Amino acid sequence: GAVVSQHPSRVICKSGTSVKIECRSLDFQATTMFWYRQFPKQSLMLMATSNEGSKATYEQGVEKDKFLINHASLTLSTLTVTSAHPEDSSFYICSARVLQVDSPLHFGNGTRLTVT
Amino acid sequence: GQNIDQPTEMTATEGAIVQINCTYQTSGFNGLFWYQQHAGEAPTFLSYNVLDGLEEKGRFSSFLSRSKGYSYLLLKELQMKDSASYLCAVRDNNAGNMLTFGGGTRLMVKP
Numbered sequence: 001g002a003v004v005s006q007h008p009s010r011v012i013c014k015s016g017t018s019v020k021i022e023c024r025s026l027d028f029q030a031t032t033m034f035w036y037r038q039f040p041k042q043s044l045m046l047m048a049t050s051n052e053g054s055k056a057t058y059e060q061g062v063e064k065d066k067f068l069i070n071h072a073s074l075t076l077s078t079l080t081v082t083s084a085h086p087e088d089s090s091f092y093i094c095s096a097r098v099l100q101v102d103s104p105l106h107f108g109n110g111t112r113l114t115v116t
Numbered sequence: 117g118q119n120i121d122q123p124t125e126m127t128a129t130e131g132a133i134v135q136i137n138c139t140y141q142t143s144g145f146n147g148l149f150w151y152q153q154h155a156g157e158a159p160t161f162l163s164y165n166v167l168d169g170l171e172e173k174g175r176f177s178s179f180l181s182r183s184k185g186y187s188y189l190l191l192k193e194l195q196m197k198d199s200a201s202y203l204c205a206v207r208d209n210n211a212g213n214m215l216t217f218g219g220g221t222r223l224m225v226k227p
Contacts, residue, residue: 006158034214043203044159044217057212093158104149105205105215107158 003027004096006108013084014116021079021111023094029074030096034105035067038091047092050077084115120218122204127224128194136189136202136221144210150178150189151203153220159203163189191223199225 003026013019023033031052036044048069049057056069068080077096081088091112095105119141128134140148147166151159163171165180165187177190189202204218 041222043219046214046216049212049214091156104161104164106161110156110158112156 004094004106004108006094006111008111009109010112010114012114012116015085016083018080018082019084019113021081021092021094021113023077023079023096023108025075025096025106028096028098030077030098031074033071033077033094033096035069035077035079036093036095038093038110044093047079052077081113084113086115089113089115120204120206120216122202122218122221124219125222125224127226128191130194130196130225130227132194133190133192134194134223136191136204136223138187138189138204138218140185140187140204140206140218142185142206142208142210142216144208145182145185145206146209146213147207148178148180148187149205149207149215150176150187151205151217153201153203155200162202194225196225196227199223 005024005026007022033050035047037047038044046059047062050069050071052071058064071077091110093110094108097105122138149164150162152162153159163178165178170179175192180187201220201222203220205215207215
């Protein structure tokens with residue numbers, strides 16, 4: 001089945017620094033990848049849709065200058081949390097879908113970000 | 117926008133059957149998915165319904181009624197490892213076929 005790899009799985013950083021999270025589709029090409037954020041005991045909230053070769057589409061309330069998304073190839077999307085603050089501490093999960101319209105999203109294993 | 121409602125928490129006994137309901141309102145329904153998520157892990161795909169009726173996959177079954185905006189996930193012969201959150205997600209073709217997730221139902225299986 002389709003596999004999505006996300007790295008790192010866990011990161012602790014100091015307030016004000018930037019963190020890059022990578023999301024790779026290992027055995028399929030993904031023209032579109034999705035970035036979600038999940039706070040404790042809450043559901044997944046879509047942050048942005050990452051489109052290969054073009055700008056990402058951000059959901060309302062998500063700052064595009066703070067959460068930089070780059071989708072430079074059909075198998076790699078990156079999310080950079082710039083100038084991280086403690087309130088950015090969360091579980092970030094990427095996902096991708098093979099081209100068939102009824103195929104499910106396949107999720108990466110997530111990245112637990114803790115900003116101190 | 118979309119409204120997706122599911123119970124916050126449920127408790128059931130090992131070996132029993134539990135039904136987790138999900139209701140939704142969406143303008144361009146194009147499929148409903150159920151995911152399982154263990155604490156601290158990413159969601160894993162369980163089932164997909166786009167037509168009315170029941171889809172069965174081993175111990176798990178999912179039902180859909182599009183006219184009622186209603187789905188349920190049925191878990192049979194519950195095992196302790198089934199303790200997890202179960203997420204109902206709806207795809208909307210008026211929203212770029214993106215998935216919107218419900219709040220999730222935390223299921224606790226007790227011996």
